[in-house]
Amino acid sequence: MMQWLYKLGSPRHFYEMTTGFLPWLAGATFLLLGIGLVWGLGFAPPDYQMGDNFRIIYIHVPTATGAIWIYAMMAAMAAMHLVWNLKVADMVAKSCGIVGTSFCAIALFTGAFWGKPTWGTYWIWDAKLTSFLILLFVYIGVMALRSAFDSETSASKAASVLTLVGVVNLPIIYYAAVWWNTLHQGPSVLGDRDASANPPEIWIPAFFSGFGLIGLLFLIVILHTRNEILYRERRAQWVQELLTREPIHA
Numbered sequence: 001m002m003q004w005l006y007k008l009g010s011p012r013h014f015y016e017m018t019t020g021f022l023p024w025l026a027g028a029t030f031l032l033l034g035i036g037l038v039w040g041l042g043f044a045p046p047d048y049q050m051g052d053n054f055r056i057i058y059i060h061v062p063t064a065t066g067a068i069w070i071y072a073m074m075a076a077m078a079a080m081h082l083v084w085n086l087k088v089a090d091m092v093a094k095s096c097g098i099v100g101t102s103f104c105a106i107a108l109f110t111g112a113f114w115g116k117p118t119w120g121t122y123w124i125w126d127a128k129l130t131s132f133l134i135l136l137f138v139y140i141g142v143m144a145l146r147s148a149f150d151s152e153t154s155a156s157k158a159a160s161v162l163t164l165v166g167v168v169n170l171p172i173i174y175y176a177a178v179w180w181n182t183l184h185q186g187p188s189v190l191g192d193r194d195a196s197a198n199p200p201e202i203w204i205p206a207f208f209s210g211f212g213l214i215g216l217l218f219l220i221v222i223l224h225t226r227n228e229i230l231y232r233e234r235r236a237q238w239v240q241e242l243l244t245r246e247p248i249h250a
Contacts, residue, residue: 009086011229012238018222025222029215036209044202053117056110058206062213064107064132068170070100070217071135074142075167078160088225090156091232093163094146095224099217101139108136119183128176128184131169138166152232 040058047054074096080089111129112122123129142159149155177184233239 009088011088011233014088015226015229018226025215025219029212029219032208032212032215036205036212040205040209044205050118056114058209060107060110060114062210063103066214066217067100067104067107068173070096072170074100075163078163081156082160091225091228094228095221097139097143098224099220103217104136104139124183126183127180128182131173131176134169135173138169
């Protein structure tokens, strides 16, 4: 198990492993996104309560979910880096911070434009909204902490510790609407027994767009991690050989 873990944590192995399936991941991601967004934004029927305003869920819900899950992945990578000192784990964690911040900001932005016609306001200090805003601040704090150190080793360890501390906010985000009487709606299940709330012509494109945006999240994380590997391992012989084999485009 440990041998497999350290092999997976090798920068060269990660780079070579991801080279083969990146085109497949990119193709599946953009296919799912194309189907989901075109279907959802252009052809899904208006919601019986919110009308066309509901269409923002095809972007808001996947980005909000992605921001939460990518933080969990960032925390897992931070723990692996602290415990086993895996270089790739820290590179993935750094990439997760950049992508997660973007998804978190998009979720807050789209949520504000959903809230205005639905609740009558762009923002309210609701428990779920506030905890999600804290998530954005933690993302920014982790990235700022990385840039505050001259030493890459010190920066990665400090960022890993802060990342693990921020995990306590994740269950608060998820259960805020259950624990407190919040303006934000609670968790819902697509296709549950209240079929009128989630008819297939609404939740099927939501699945396409949701998996498409999650695929985009992983695609960007992998691409950014590969760039980070080339930068940190630029003096390694295998990177020098890789760069000499690749054609240079003017």
